[in-house]
Amino acid sequence: MAADIQNPAFHDEIKAREALETIRWPDGPVCPHCGNVEQDKIAKGQGAAHRSGLYYCAACNGQFTVTVGTVMERSKIPLSKWLFAMHLIGASKKGISALQLSRMLGVTYKSAWFLCHRIREAMDPATSGQLGGLGKVVESDETVIGGKAKNRAHAKKEPKKHTVLTLVERDGKSRSFHVANVKAKTLREKIVTTASRKSHLMTDELGSYVGIGKEFANHSSVNHSADEYVRLGGFVHVNTAECRFSLMKRAVFGTHHSISEAHLPRYLVEWDFKYNTRKMKDGERAALIAKGIEGKRLTYRPTSETANA
Ligand SMILES: [Zn+2]
Secondary structure, rough: OOOOOOOOOHHHHHHHHHHHHHHOOOOOOOOOOOOOOOOHHHEEOOOOOHHHOOOOOOOOOOOOOOOOEEEOOOOOHHHHHHHHHHHHHOOOOOOOOOOHHHHHOOOOOOHHHHHHHHHHOOOOOOOOOOOOOOEEEEEEEEEEOOHHHHHHHHHOOOOOEEEEEEEOOOOEEEEEEEEEOHHHHHHHHHHHHHHOOOOOEEEEEHHHHHHHOOOOOOOEEOOOOOOOOOEEOOOOOOHHHHHHHHHHHHHHHHOOOOOOOOOHHHHHHHHHHHHHHOOOOHHHHHHHHHHEEOOOHOOOOOOOOOOOO
């Protein structure tokens, strides 16, 4: 990661724009107005227009840059800082707080906060297939975060507790959710839409799972309290999910001391993204984030809080 910090795209606006163009348009520019991909109908701007990355589309007479249609379009934050932030956030195992990012990038806290949240949004998979399937194991586990006793001395009231449900395919991907409670109806809604019913569902002995389990090809459960975490030669367990939770608590919530209910889903997106891309190199992960920035503009609403970011 240290060597990558020297990457010219993190310091030079033109290089940053070129790097982003390569990621977004591996086969050449695409007109965001009419969808034209015919390169003989797309011309690069000359002079100052060239420097600002402007392209002209002869098919629709429109003009565009690589940031049109992305959250970066209206941002005053330089592209080089966007790319550097994607790299830093993507490469950090424990996550980066907005304060840390503002120091590393030399931007205001407000800008760093904006970057963090937009980049997390880019990590949200637009289309994510179901977890599990025939012959595959999906572990489901739930945990409570927040409301720790050690913080109570300083807090006027106990921080709110949040319940998180994690579904993880063994040797596969993971999806996490903030849920209102662990009632069967609440859990079922997430589980049956996220995991293929052809899977072997692995859970703890929470009563809510009894009915849900019957909808799956197989269902095994372990009793957390009876020192029975691993049964049947190590097959019946929810250790993958448990391990993810302990890491989540230490890493993510150690970095971001208090997480508001409104932002929790975004942190969970980041958490899953890091897990699901764990076999990638830092550069590949950053490129995936940059690609994810596309088409996310619909969720971007400038507010007084972010208007200057
Ligand atoms: Zn066009």
